Amino acid sequence: MRFLVRRVGFLLVALWAALTVNFFIPRLMPGNPAQAMMAQFRGHVNPSALGALEAAFGVNTHQSLLSAYVSYVGNTFQGNFGISTSYFPLPVSSVIMRALPWSIGLVGLSTVLGFIIGTAIGAISAWRRGGLLDSALPPVFIIISAFPYFWVGLLSIWFFALTLNWFPLLGGYSETATPAWTWSFVGDVLIHAVLPAFTILITSIGGWILTMRNNMITVVAEDYVKMARAKGLKPRRILWHYAGRNALLPNLTGFAMSLGFVISGAILVEYVFNYPGLGFMLLQAVQSEDYPLMQSLFLLITVAVLFAIFLSDVATAILDPRTRSST
Amino acid sequence: MNILLSVGRALRRGAAFLRRDKKAAAGSIILFILLVIAIFPNWFTPHDPAAEVFTPGVGLSWSHPLGTTSFGQDVFSQLIAGTRQSVFIALIVGLFSTVISVIVGVSAAYIGGWLDDLLSMLTDVVLVIPTFPLIIVITAYLKNASFWLMVGVLVFTGWSYGARQLRVQALSLRNRDYLLAARARGESSWYVIVVELLPPMTSLIVANFLGAALYAVLASAGLQFVGLGNINTESWGTMLYWAQNNEALATGLPLWALAPGIAIAVLGSALALLNYAFDEVANPALRPVTRRRAKAVA
Numbered sequence: 001m002r003f004l005v006r007r008v009g010f011l012l013v014a015l016w017a018a019l020t021v022n023f024f025i026p027r028l029m030p031g032n033p034a035q036a037m038m039a040q041f042r043g044h045v046n047p048s049a050l051g052a053l054e055a056a057f058g059v060n061t062h063q064s065l066l067s068a069y070v071s072y073v074g075n076t077f078q079g080n081f082g083i084s085t086s087y088f089p090l091p092v093s094s095v096i097m098r099a100l101p102w103s104i105g106l107v108g109l110s111t112v113l114g115f116i117i118g119t120a121i122g123a124i125s126a127w128r129r130g131g132l133l134d135s136a137l138p139p140v141f142i143i144i145s146a147f148p149y150f151w152v153g154l155l156s157i158w159f160f161a162l163t164l165n166w167f168p169l170l171g172g173y174s175e176t177a178t179p180a181w182t183w184s185f186v187g188d189v190l191i192h193a194v195l196p197a198f199t200i201l202i203t204s205i206g207g208w209i210l211t212m213r214n215n216m217i218t219v220v221a222e223d224y225v226k227m228a229r230a231k232g233l234k235p236r237r238i239l240w241h242y243a244g245r246n247a248l249l250p251n252l253t254g255f256a257m258s259l260g261f262v263i264s265g266a267i268l269v270e271y272v273f274n275y276p277g278l279g280f281m282l283l284q285a286v287q288s289e290d291y292p293l294m295q296s297l298f299l300l301i302t303v304a305v306l307f308a309i310f311l312s313d314v315a316t317a318i319l320d321p322r323t324r325s326s327t
Numbered sequence: 328m329n330i331l332l333s334v335g336r337a338l339r340r341g342a343a344f345l346r347r348d349k350k351a352a353a354g355s356i357i358l359f360i361l362l363v364i365a366i367f368p369n370w371f372t373p374h375d376p377a378a379e380v381f382t383p384g385v386g387l388s389w390s391h392p393l394g395t396t397s398f399g400q401d402v403f404s405q406l407i408a409g410t411r412q413s414v415f416i417a418l419i420v421g422l423f424s425t426v427i428s429v430i431v432g433v434s435a436a437y438i439g440g441w442l443d444d445l446l447s448m449l450t451d452v453v454l455v456i457p458t459f460p461l462i463i464v465i466t467a468y469l470k471n472a473s474f475w476l477m478v479g480v481l482v483f484t485g486w487s488y489g490a491r492q493l494r495v496q497a498l499s500l501r502n503r504d505y506l507l508a509a510r511a512r513g514e515s516s517w518y519v520i521v522v523e524l525l526p527p528m529t530s531l532i533v534a535n536f537l538g539a540a541l542y543a544v545l546a547s548a549g550l551q552f553v554g555l556g557n558i559n560t561e562s563w564g565t566m567l568y569w570a571q572n573n574e575a576l577a578t579g580l581p582l583w584a585l586a587p588g589i590a591i592a593v594l595g596s597a598l599a600l601l602n603y604a605f606d607e608v609a610n611p612a613l614r615p616v617t618r619r620r621a622k623a624v625a
Contacts, residue, residue, distance in 0.1 A: 010448075010451065013448065013452060014451075014452050014455055014456065017452045017456065018456055021456070021461070025464060025465060025468065026468065029465075029468035029469065138603075139350070139603075142596070142599045142600065142603050143592075143596045143599065143600075145599065146541060146545075146592060146594075146595030146596040146598065146599040147588070147591070147592045147595065148545050148548050148549060148552075148588060148591050148592070148595075149545075149549075150549060150552055150567075151548075151567070151588035151591065151592070154567075154571070154584055154585075154588065155585065155588065158581055158584070158585070214606075256455070257454060257455070257488070259455075259457075260454070260455060260456065260457035260458060260459075261458075261542075263457045263459070263460070264457060264458060264459030264460070264546070264549075265459075267459060267460065267463075268459075268549050268552070268553070271553060272571075282460060282463060283463070283553050286463060286464075286467040286553075286555070287554070289467075291467075294463075294464060294467060295464065297460070298460045298461065298463075298464045301457055301460045302456055302457055302460065302461075305455065305456075305457050306455060306456075309455055
């Protein structure tokens with residue numbers, strides 16, 4: 001229990017830090033570019049949205065830093081992020097809601113899939129130490145993980161979409177298709193997701209393979225694995241039920257720690273494919289100087305990562321009795 | 328004299344390490360070549376990289392080994408000229424991040440108590456906040472980030488992973504007998520840390536330097552690619568930015584976009600290979616096993 005309490009505490013501290021960093025960034029930047037943006041808004045926007053923006057960007061001169069901070073935190077918890085300038089007059093929250101499912105679908109699924117496949121490959125390659133898989137895969141994936149994500153995306157667009165014409169070039173669905181829950185539209189979405197998902201998968205998998213392989217090498221040398229072998233258990237059973245389970249635990253923590261790196265890569269992959277998710281929207285907001293949207297997206301991505309980390313902590317607590325019993 | 332001797336010994340040991348470890352050898356050779364190109368680009372560039380004087384959009388030829396851009400610049404010359412920024416960013420960010428990692432990680436572990444709690448918490452928070460969106464937001468305000476600004480932002484976001492690892496290792500070394508002995512002799516904390524604690528951590532520190540350098544290469548390339556760097560300087564990321572904005576892939580100039588990416592990948596792989604080799608030094612269990620038994624049977 002103490003473990004989970006500590007992790008909840010950490011989650012809260014990290015959330016507070018992200019919220020505070022987000023609050024101070026526009027204030028610390030030279031010349032506060034948000035000032036010009038606010039001038040356009042006056043008179044066009046309802047007072048509550050204007051107030052939220054003023055608190056967030058520190059434009060309103062007669063508000064003290066502390067009271068601006070308090071109203072910024074309050075607005076954030078109510079989901080009041082102000083008005084987007086590039087999607088004027090839509091509020092930021094509804095603009096974000098459009099992009100959210102795309103990112104959860106693409107980035108969420110391919111990250112989890114990459115973790116599962118990478119962990120399995122890492123476990124097997126450590127199990128057959130010096131075998132074909134072990135000598136070939138880790139070096140290959142070390143090199144692939146040094147490739148820029150976005151460039152792997154460019155490469156796969158060039159090869160699979162432009163040269164071979166197997167997959168569509170850009171976007172989340174065809175421009176002619178109308179979004180609806182029909183088979184043809186779902187199929188269209190899936191075929192558009194193949195290349196970006198493949199890009200994220202292939203560039204993120206190397207890290208999981210390596211860490212799992214390294215954990216597994218340590219675990220395989222343990223006495224209880226020798227004992228299991230001596231008892232004459234099937235190798236497959238020893239691999240997954242004895243060694244694999246225990247090697248997985250540090251990898252799960254590793255998953256939490258490197259999630260931020262994966263998300264960073266995924267932002268650029270979305271950008272390269274013009275995929276209508278949060279990352280592409282973030283870069284579009286940067287290009288159109290839509291500061292409210294940009295800052296809210298940063299906050300949302302951070303919160304999503306922090307909650308994913310917390311979930312992996314909970315999973316660790318469920319899988320590892322030591323974290324539960326320690327007082 | 329003593330120093331000369333130990334430098335000589337270190338060099339001999341380094342050479343032996345490179346002979347033994349093919350991954351490390353490959354990584355260092357690539358890194359050395361790139362470093363020479365980065366320091367003396369003029370030895371290798373056939374043309375002025377910025378000059379828009381050639382026939383635009385030409386493919387492979389003897390005078391343009393990688394073709395030209397749609398502005399009529401020589402792609403090969405741009406590639407050579409861009410080496411400097413990527414290599415320097417890697418080395419400088421790697422160096423500064425590692426210094427911060429060592430200071431934070433080692434002092435948290437060595438001093439302990441509330442300082443450890445505070446520094447560990449700080450490290451973990453910086454570690455879990457996704458850095459790339461943060462860098463995007465910061466550079467979005469500071470339009471066209473200059474070289475040093477980019478270095479600053481990357482160091483600010485890149486030190487935490489190393490600090491965490493170094494803290495764990497320093498913690499495990501802290502109560503070893505030889506350290507206790509040094510303290511019992513009445514040595515100062517500085518002496519104990521610099522002479523007794525840090526040397527056994529060298530391979531992990533080097534591995535962290537390489538990891539931070541790799542992170543810097545990829546993150547700076549990503550920023551420049553989306554146009555958040557200074558788009559008027561020569562770098563591989565900027566080349567990708569111009570190639571993407573002029574649809575190099577769709578207009579039949581794939582080399583313009585592929586070449587800088589391969590260059591980044593080569594630099595990144597060199598760092599990753601060295602990193603992997605140093606991991607094996609730090610953790611002997613990971614060293615490759617030769618299957619002697621199998622051979623004996625055959």
